Amino acid sequence: MRLAGIHHVTAITADAPGNRRFYTGLLGMRLVKKTVNQDDVRAYHLFYADGIGAPGTDLTFFDWPVGPRVPGSHDLVRTGLRVAGSDALAWWQDRFARAGVAHGPVEERDGRAV
Incomplete structure (x- = not known):
């Protein structure tokens, strides 16, 4: 099997409505799917992609309540597009x-x- 790159990246948001406003309104990405997390049906799973939903353009978020970032907690805080x-x-x-x-x-x- 030949791997050609990253299929998608998944992150966590504590603010699903704000997350959607930022990625669709400001960045112009398309919300291609909104579902619930299969392992925790209390959380949304938001899928964004380019205008046609091309493979490799997916950026997804689980909606879980999280506290503020603590420096040194080994988390990722930047996403590059x-x-x-x-x-x-x-x-x-x-x-x-x-x-x-x-x-x-x-x-x-x-x-x-x-």
Whole structure:
């Protein structure tokens, strides 16, 4: 079997309505599915993807109440999404600034602008 990349990434949100507003309203992703967690039916499972639901574009969230992040707790707190290039990064930087979303400057990591 040949693996071609990541199928999807799953994270946790403590605010499903706010999560949906951010990913669909600000980022323009499509909510392709909303279901419940099969292991805990009290929690939503939200699936976002690109406009056509292409494989490899899925980003999903379980809706569980979680406390504030504690530095050093070995959790992941950043998610990166690929864009078309430097012009797109500048566009997103401006969009985030206008929306009041905290973000850092465009910088280079591992030879790529991020």
